[in-house]
Amino acid sequence: MPKMKAAVFVEPGRIVLDEKPVPDVGPLDALVRITTTTICGTDVHILKGEYPVARGLTVGHEPVGVIEKLGSAVQGYREGQRVIAGAICPSGHSHASLCGFHSQDGAGTAHGWKAIGGWKFGNTIDGCQAEFVLVPDAMANLAPVPDGLSDEEVLMCPDIMSTGFSGAERAGIRIGDTVAVFAQGPIGLCATAGAKLCGATLVIGVDTVRERLEASRRMGADRVIDFKAGDPVEQIMSLTDGRGVDVAIEALGTQATFEACLRVLRPGGTLSSLGVYSTDLHIPLGPFAAGLGDHTIVTSLCPGGKERMRRLMNVVASHRVDLRPMVTHRFKLDEIEAAYELFSHQRDGVLKVAVTP
Amino acid sequence: MPKMKAAVFVEPGRIVLDEKPVPDVGPLDALVRITTTTICGTDVHILKGEYPVARGLTVGHEPVGVIEKLGSAVQGYREGQRVIAGAICPSGHSHASLCGFHSQDGAGTAHGWKAIGGWKFGNTIDGCQAEFVLVPDAMANLAPVPDGLSDEEVLMCPDIMSTGFSGAERAGIRIGDTVAVFAQGPIGLCATAGAKLCGATLVIGVDTVRERLEASRRMGADRVIDFKAGDPVEQIMSLTDGRGVDVAIEALGTQATFEACLRVLRPGGTLSSLGVYSTDLHIPLGPFAAGLGDHTIVTSLCPGGKERMRRLMNVVASHRVDLRPMVTHRFKLDEIEAAYELFSHQRDGVLKVAVTP
Amino acid sequence: MPKMKAAVFVEPGRIVLDEKPVPDVGPLDALVRITTTTICGTDVHILKGEYPVARGLTVGHEPVGVIEKLGSAVQGYREGQRVIAGAICPSGHSHASLCGFHSQDGAGTAHGWKAIGGWKFGNTIDGCQAEFVLVPDAMANLAPVPDGLSDEEVLMCPDIMSTGFSGAERAGIRIGDTVAVFAQGPIGLCATAGAKLCGATLVIGVDTVRERLEASRRMGADRVIDFKAGDPVEQIMSLTDGRGVDVAIEALGTQATFEACLRVLRPGGTLSSLGVYSTDLHIPLGPFAAGLGDHTIVTSLCPGGKERMRRLMNVVASHRVDLRPMVTHRFKLDEIEAAYELFSHQRDGVLKVAVTP
Amino acid sequence: MPKMKAAVFVEPGRIVLDEKPVPDVGPLDALVRITTTTICGTDVHILKGEYPVARGLTVGHEPVGVIEKLGSAVQGYREGQRVIAGAICPSGHSHASLCGFHSQDGAGTAHGWKAIGGWKFGNTIDGCQAEFVLVPDAMANLAPVPDGLSDEEVLMCPDIMSTGFSGAERAGIRIGDTVAVFAQGPIGLCATAGAKLCGATLVIGVDTVRERLEASRRMGADRVIDFKAGDPVEQIMSLTDGRGVDVAIEALGTQATFEACLRVLRPGGTLSSLGVYSTDLHIPLGPFAAGLGDHTIVTSLCPGGKERMRRLMNVVASHRVDLRPMVTHRFKLDEIEAAYELFSHQRDGVLKVAVTP
Structure with missing residues (x-):
C-alpha cells in the first residue's frame, strides 16, 4: 500500500507531518495529487483545539492539484487534468444541495440538511495538506483550471475568495x-x-x-x-x-x-x-x-462546488481582482509545522502561505 | 375653532379622553372622520410608559373613516369617500420610500432614512383614537375601501394584518x-x-x-x-x-x-x-x-401606504382570510378608557376591540 | 435476460405495447417497478411525430413505483421503498444543476448546460410507461412517498403539478x-x-x-x-x-x-x-x-429532483390541493393503446388517465 | 410675464428654438434654471415624428441646473441649490411608485398604473431644452449634486446612465x-x-x-x-x-x-x-x-427619482466609471437646431452633445 506525507491533527496544540496510506478511490471519488495548498484561520482553530476534529485527521481544505485517479462512476474528466475543488464539497444530490444551500449539505442524514455539513475536507474526512487528497462526489466538485492560470493565482478560490465574495453577494x-x-x-x-x-x-x-x-x-x-x-x-x-x-x-x-x-x-x-x-x-x-x-x-459559509469554482477562476482570469499579493510566504509540505508556527502567530505580516508538496 | 374628542397620553399609566381642536388641513394632508378604530399592543406600551411619546399626543394608528376635507394639493380623491390609511404613513418621496423601505421613511432628515420613521400616527403626530385624524401625504396613504366591505372587515388592515403578513412575506x-x-x-x-x-x-x-x-x-x-x-x-x-x-x-x-x-x-x-x-x-x-x-x-415594521392597503383589502374581499372573529369586543370612543382597561389586561379572551366615535 | 412490457414509439402515429429487456442497473441508477403512471400531452406530441424521439424508445415520464434494485454507489434508500421521480431528472452535479437550473442540465456536455437537457425519461432514455424504469442519478431523483398517500394522489407530482405550480412560482x-x-x-x-x-x-x-x-x-x-x-x-x-x-x-x-x-x-x-x-x-x-x-x-420547464417532489407531496399531504379529481380514467398497461386513443382525442371529458402495469 | 427660450416641437421634421413664458410654480413643483442639458435618441424619434408628442411641447428630459423657485409645499431644499432630476419623474405616491415601478407611474389614472407614465419631461409636459424647466413632484425628484462634480460629469445620470445600468441590474x-x-x-x-x-x-x-x-x-x-x-x-x-x-x-x-x-x-x-x-x-x-x-x-424603462440619481452620482463621484468622454460636442442653447442636425445624423463621431443655455 503506497504511502504519502500528510499534516495530521494529533492533539490540541499539535499538528505534525506524518505518513499515511494513499487513500482508495471509491466509485464517486477522485484522487488528486496536491501541487499547492494553504493554511486557513480555521486550521489554526483546529490546531488550538477550539474547533474539534478527530485525532489522526489530515487537515487542510484548499486544494490545487492534478487528477491522479478517477472513481469508476466518474465521467467528464481525465487523469492528468489540473483542477481545484472548493473547501466545501456539496454532494449535489442532497436536499440542501438541490435547494441551492450546498454548504449545508447533509447527504447522509435522513432529511438531507446538516449545519456546515458540506464542509468535509479536514473536518469530517481527510484534508489536503498532504501529497494526495480524495475528493468526494467528484463530478460536483472538480473544477478544471483554465490554461494560463498558475497555482497561486487560483489558490484563494477554494475558500478565502469564495467566502469573502459571498459576504458581498449574500x-x-x-x-x-x-x-x-x-x-x-x-x-x-x-x-x-x-x-x-x-x-x-x-x-x-x-x-x-x-x-x-x-x-x-x-x-x-x-x-x-x-x-x-x-x-x-x-x-x-x-x-x-x-x-x-x-x-x-x-x-x-x-x-x-x-x-x-x-x-x-x-x-x-x-x-x-x-x-x-x-x-x-x-x-x-x-x-x-x-x-x-x-x-x-x-x-454565510463558504460556497463550494465546481460551478462556483469556475466563476471565481473567471474573476481571476479576467484580472478583475489580483489575489497573488495575498500569498506572502511559501513553504514546502515538509516545512508545514514551521508554516503553522508563522501563520498562527501572524508573524512577519503574513496574509496567506503557499504550501507545495 | 371646532373641537373633537381624542384619547390622549397624559403620563405613564394614564390615557384619557379629552377635547382637542379639530386639526387644520395642510396642502398635502387629508382630514378623515374616524368611523372605527382599535387599540394595539403598542398603545399599551405607550400607556405603560414603556414606549415614550409626547405628553398630550393623541394615540392610535389604525384608522377607518370618511374623508372630511382634502388638502389643496391633494388630487384623486373626493370628500365623503370611505378610506383607510396604514399605521405607517410613508411620504412616498423620501429616499427610504423610493427604495421601497417605506416604514423607515425619514422624509425630514438630510439623508432620508430614519429607523421607524414611517410610523407617525400616535407616535410623532396625533393619532386616530379620536373623532378626526389628519393623514399626512394623503396621496400616498389614503386607500378607498371597496364597496361591500364593512369597517370591521378592514379594521385589521392598517396594522395587524399588514405586520403579520409581512412576517411571512419577508x-x-x-x-x-x-x-x-x-x-x-x-x-x-x-x-x-x-x-x-x-x-x-x-x-x-x-x-x-x-x-x-x-x-x-x-x-x-x-x-x-x-x-x-x-x-x-x-x-x-x-x-x-x-x-x-x-x-x-x-x-x-x-x-x-x-x-x-x-x-x-x-x-x-x-x-x-x-x-x-x-x-x-x-x-x-x-x-x-x-x-x-x-x-x-x-x-420588519408594518408596511404601509395605499398600495399595501389595497392589496390587503383584496385579501379580505376575496375571502382568503376572515379576520372578523378577531374583533371580540366593541366600545364607543367615550368608553375608551374602559377599553384600555380590558385590552391591556387581556381580560375576557380579548383579541382586538373595535372603537367607534 | 428478463423481459418486461413497455409502450414504445415505433413511428409517427404509432406507440405500441412491446416487450423489452428489463434494463441493467448502473452504479448511480435505481430500477423502479412501476405501480402507476400516466400519459402527458407531450407524449401525444411524440405520438404524432411533432416532437422527435428515437424509434424504439419507451415513452412516459411520470413514474410512481417501488424500488426494485439500487445501483452499487447509491446510498440512503432501500429496496421495496415506494417512490416517485420527477419527469425531469437533474444530475445534481452539472453546472446547470449547481446553479439551480436543474431542468437545463447538460451533464454530458463540456460546459454543462443544454436546453431541456434535464428531461430524460421518454425523451433521451427509456421512459416509464412500462413495467420497470431505470432512474438515472438516483440519489438526486428518488423521492420516497409519505405513508398514507396513494399512487393516484401523487401521480401529478412528477410533471403536471410541478410544471403548473412553477408557472406561479417563477x-x-x-x-x-x-x-x-x-x-x-x-x-x-x-x-x-x-x-x-x-x-x-x-x-x-x-x-x-x-x-x-x-x-x-x-x-x-x-x-x-x-x-x-x-x-x-x-x-x-x-x-x-x-x-x-x-x-x-x-x-x-x-x-x-x-x-x-x-x-x-x-x-x-x-x-x-x-x-x-x-x-x-x-x-x-x-x-x-x-x-x-x-x-x-x-x-419554465418542469422542475424536477427529489427535493421538488418532496415539497409537492407535502402540498398533497397537507390537503392544500386535491388533484385526485384530475384522474378521470383508468387503464391497465395492457390497454395503453386505447388510453392513447382516448387521451389524444380528448374524448369523454378526459383530464388525465392512470395506467397501472 | 417673463419669457424664456425653449426648443419646441413644431411638426415632424422641425424642432425650433422659440420663446415661451417661464412656467408658474405649483405647490409640489420646483422651477429649475437649466445650466446643462443634452439631446437623446428619443428626441430624434420625436423630431422625425416617429414618437408623437403635442405640437408646441418643449422637448428634452436630461436636466442639470439650479433651483430657481420652490413650490409652497416643497420642503427639504433651498433655492440656489445645484440639482439634477431623472428623465423619469415618479410621483412617489402612485400605486406603481409605491410598488417600486416608478417608471410606470400613472399618478393620474384610477388604478395608478400607466405604461411609460413616469416619463413626463418632453413627453407629456414641457421638457428641459430650455432656460427653465418645471419639475413635478419635486420632493421625489430633485437630487442635489455633490460638491466637486461638474455639470458634464452628471449629465448622463438622468437618462443614459440610468437606462444603461438598469439593463445590467434588471x-x-x-x-x-x-x-x-x-x-x-x-x-x-x-x-x-x-x-x-x-x-x-x-x-x-x-x-x-x-x-x-x-x-x-x-x-x-x-x-x-x-x-x-x-x-x-x-x-x-x-x-x-x-x-x-x-x-x-x-x-x-x-x-x-x-x-x-x-x-x-x-x-x-x-x-x-x-x-x-x-x-x-x-x-x-x-x-x-x-x-x-x-x-x-x-x-426596462429608465429608472428615475432622486434616490436613483443619488446612487448614480455616487458612481461618478467614486470614479467607478468616467462618462465624460461620452460628451463629444458642445453647443449653446441658441445653437440647438445645429446640435439636432449633427446628432440626428450621427455626424463627426458624435456620442452625446452638451447644450448650455
Whole structure:
C-alpha cells in the first residue's frame, strides 16, 4: 500500500507531518495529487483545539492539484487534468444541495440538511495538506483550471475568495451602495474586493494593522479606518453624514465587530456575517431599533462546488481582482509545522502561505 | 375653532379622553372622520410608559373613516369617500420610500432614512383614537375601501394584518415550506394566516392560551403547540423528524421566543422577527452554528401606504382570510378608557376591540 | 435476460405495447417497478411525430413505483421503498444543476448546460410507461412517498403539478396579486391552484370547455372566463377595471394565448409561459409598450429532483390541493393503446388517465 | 410675464428654438434654471415624428441646473441649490411608485398604473431644452449634486446612465457572469459599464463603428465584436466555447439585435431589453427552446427619482466609471437646431452633445 506525507491533527496544540496510506478511490471519488495548498484561520482553530476534529485527521481544505485517479462512476474528466475543488464539497444530490444551500449539505442524514455539513475536507474526512487528497462526489466538485492560470493565482478560490465574495453577494449589494467591512484579514480583504465587484461605490475597510489597511486599499476600499485611531462607528457615521451604511460585513468573528456592524447600519440595511464566532452573541436593543428597523442579518459559509469554482477562476482570469499579493510566504509540505508556527502567530505580516508538496 | 374628542397620553399609566381642536388641513394632508378604530399592543406600551411619546399626543394608528376635507394639493380623491390609511404613513418621496423601505421613511432628515420613521400616527403626530385624524401625504396613504366591505372587515388592515403578513412575506416563504409561528396574539395569528397564504404546507402555531390555539387553527395552522405542555423546541423538532423548520416567525418580542425560533430553524432557514423587544437579545452559539449556518434573520415594521392597503383589502374581499372573529369586543370612543382597561389586561379572551366615535 | 412490457414509439402515429429487456442497473441508477403512471400531452406530441424521439424508445415520464434494485454507489434508500421521480431528472452535479437550473442540465456536455437537457425519461432514455424504469442519478431523483398517500394522489407530482405550480412560482406572485391563467387543461389547472397557493387574491381561469371551467373553480379560480363568450382580453380588462393583471400564465402553447397574456398585463407585470410552442411567436408592439413597459417574460420547464417532489407531496399531504379529481380514467398497461386513443382525442371529458402495469 | 427660450416641437421634421413664458410654480413643483442639458435618441424619434408628442411641447428630459423657485409645499431644499432630476419623474405616491415601478407611474389614472407614465419631461409636459424647466413632484425628484462634480460629469445620470445600468441590474448579473451587449451607442456603452460594475467577468460589446468599439473597451468590455466581420452569434458562441452567455442586453431596438440576443443566450439565461422598438417582434422557436429553456426576457424603462440619481452620482463621484468622454460636442442653447442636425445624423463621431443655455 503506497504511502504519502500528510499534516495530521494529533492533539490540541499539535499538528505534525506524518505518513499515511494513499487513500482508495471509491466509485464517486477522485484522487488528486496536491501541487499547492494553504493554511486557513480555521486550521489554526483546529490546531488550538477550539474547533474539534478527530485525532489522526489530515487537515487542510484548499486544494490545487492534478487528477491522479478517477472513481469508476466518474465521467467528464481525465487523469492528468489540473483542477481545484472548493473547501466545501456539496454532494449535489442532497436536499440542501438541490435547494441551492450546498454548504449545508447533509447527504447522509435522513432529511438531507446538516449545519456546515458540506464542509468535509479536514473536518469530517481527510484534508489536503498532504501529497494526495480524495475528493468526494467528484463530478460536483472538480473544477478544471483554465490554461494560463498558475497555482497561486487560483489558490484563494477554494475558500478565502469564495467566502469573502459571498459576504458581498449574500448581502445583495447594489450599484451605489455604501459598504463597511470589519477586519481586513484574508477573508475581509476578499469581502472588500467582492463588495467593489458587486457595484458598491463607497467601500470602507476597517482594521488596525498598517499592512492590512494598505492591502485593503489595493483590494478596492475607497476609505480605510484604523479602529485604534478612534471609535470606528463614529468614524463611519461621520463618513456617511449620519446615514449609516447599506451593508456591513463582519469578517472576524467577535462580539465587538458584530455589534459595530449593527451600529453603523442604516434602517433597512443588511449585516452580512462571515466570521466564525466562539462565543454567544449579543444584539443591543437600540441599534436593532427594538426589532423594528427592517434589518437583515445573513450568515454565510463558504460556497463550494465546481460551478462556483469556475466563476471565481473567471474573476481571476479576467484580472478583475489580483489575489497573488495575498500569498506572502511559501513553504514546502515538509516545512508545514514551521508554516503553522508563522501563520498562527501572524508573524512577519503574513496574509496567506503557499504550501507545495 | 371646532373641537373633537381624542384619547390622549397624559403620563405613564394614564390615557384619557379629552377635547382637542379639530386639526387644520395642510396642502398635502387629508382630514378623515374616524368611523372605527382599535387599540394595539403598542398603545399599551405607550400607556405603560414603556414606549415614550409626547405628553398630550393623541394615540392610535389604525384608522377607518370618511374623508372630511382634502388638502389643496391633494388630487384623486373626493370628500365623503370611505378610506383607510396604514399605521405607517410613508411620504412616498423620501429616499427610504423610493427604495421601497417605506416604514423607515425619514422624509425630514438630510439623508432620508430614519429607523421607524414611517410610523407617525400616535407616535410623532396625533393619532386616530379620536373623532378626526389628519393623514399626512394623503396621496400616498389614503386607500378607498371597496364597496361591500364593512369597517370591521378592514379594521385589521392598517396594522395587524399588514405586520403579520409581512412576517411571512419577508421570510420568502415558498410552496411546501414548514413554518413555526411563536405566539398567537393578533400579530401572530395574522402571521399564521400569511404563512399559509404564501404556500407553507405545514404551519405550526405556538401559544398556551386555549382560545388563541383554537384561533390559530382557524387562521390556518396545521398543528398547534402548547408551550406549557412540553418544550416547544423539542415538539417542533419531533414534528419535523429532526429537520427543523424552513421559517420561524417571532411574534411576541421576547428573548425566549427569539431564541426558540433559532433553535428550530434548519440550516439555511430564515428567522422572521415581528416582535417589539424591550431588552437586548442574545444569540446562542450552537443554534447559530457559530455563524456558519447560512441563516437569515429579518426584522420588519408594518408596511404601509395605499398600495399595501389595497392589496390587503383584496385579501379580505376575496375571502382568503376572515379576520372578523378577531374583533371580540366593541366600545364607543367615550368608553375608551374602559377599553384600555380590558385590552391591556387581556381580560375576557380579548383579541382586538373595535372603537367607534 | 428478463423481459418486461413497455409502450414504445415505433413511428409517427404509432406507440405500441412491446416487450423489452428489463434494463441493467448502473452504479448511480435505481430500477423502479412501476405501480402507476400516466400519459402527458407531450407524449401525444411524440405520438404524432411533432416532437422527435428515437424509434424504439419507451415513452412516459411520470413514474410512481417501488424500488426494485439500487445501483452499487447509491446510498440512503432501500429496496421495496415506494417512490416517485420527477419527469425531469437533474444530475445534481452539472453546472446547470449547481446553479439551480436543474431542468437545463447538460451533464454530458463540456460546459454543462443544454436546453431541456434535464428531461430524460421518454425523451433521451427509456421512459416509464412500462413495467420497470431505470432512474438515472438516483440519489438526486428518488423521492420516497409519505405513508398514507396513494399512487393516484401523487401521480401529478412528477410533471403536471410541478410544471403548473412553477408557472406561479417563477412569476413571483405576491399576496394580493391578480392572475389570469390561459387554458385550463391539466397544466393550466395546476397553475391556477399554484397561483392561489402563492397568495393571488383574484385568479381568473380562461377556457371554453364547460368541465374545465368547472374544474378551474374547484382548483381555485375566483372567476372563470369562456373565451368563446367574448374577447377574453376585454373581459379581463373589464374585470380589473382597466388595470390589467399582475401576472398572466400561458398554459397552452399557442400564439393566441401568448399574445392575449401580453394584452392583459399591467405595466411592470409578468408573463409566465408554460406552453410548448410549435411555431415562432410574435410580440405585438403596442401591448409590449415598444419595449418600455418594464415587462418580464419567463418560460419554465418542469422542475424536477427529489427535493421538488418532496415539497409537492407535502402540498398533497397537507390537503392544500386535491388533484385526485384530475384522474378521470383508468387503464391497465395492457390497454395503453386505447388510453392513447382516448387521451389524444380528448374524448369523454378526459383530464388525465392512470395506467397501472 | 417673463419669457424664456425653449426648443419646441413644431411638426415632424422641425424642432425650433422659440420663446415661451417661464412656467408658474405649483405647490409640489420646483422651477429649475437649466445650466446643462443634452439631446437623446428619443428626441430624434420625436423630431422625425416617429414618437408623437403635442405640437408646441418643449422637448428634452436630461436636466442639470439650479433651483430657481420652490413650490409652497416643497420642503427639504433651498433655492440656489445645484440639482439634477431623472428623465423619469415618479410621483412617489402612485400605486406603481409605491410598488417600486416608478417608471410606470400613472399618478393620474384610477388604478395608478400607466405604461411609460413616469416619463413626463418632453413627453407629456414641457421638457428641459430650455432656460427653465418645471419639475413635478419635486420632493421625489430633485437630487442635489455633490460638491466637486461638474455639470458634464452628471449629465448622463438622468437618462443614459440610468437606462444603461438598469439593463445590467434588471438582468440580475452575478459575479462571474458572461454578458453580451448588442449595440454600443450611449445606452449600450452604459450597459457595458453597468455589466462590469455588477460583477460580470466577460463583457462582450457588439457594434461595427470603430469609435464605438474603442469606447466599448474603455467602458469595460473585455472583448468587442464587429458584427460586420462575421455573424456575431457565431463569434459569441465561439468565444464562450458553445456555452452561450448568461445575459444578453439589447440596446438598439431592432428585430436583428433582439433575435441575436436570444440566439446567444444559454438555457436559463436572461435577455435584458433596453431598446425602443418601432415594429412588432418575432421570437424564433429554436433559440426559444419551444418555450422550455427557462429563459427570462425583461424590458426596462429608465429608472428615475432622486434616490436613483443619488446612487448614480455616487458612481461618478467614486470614479467607478468616467462618462465624460461620452460628451463629444458642445453647443449653446441658441445653437440647438445645429446640435439636432449633427446628432440626428450621427455626424463627426458624435456620442452625446452638451447644450448650455
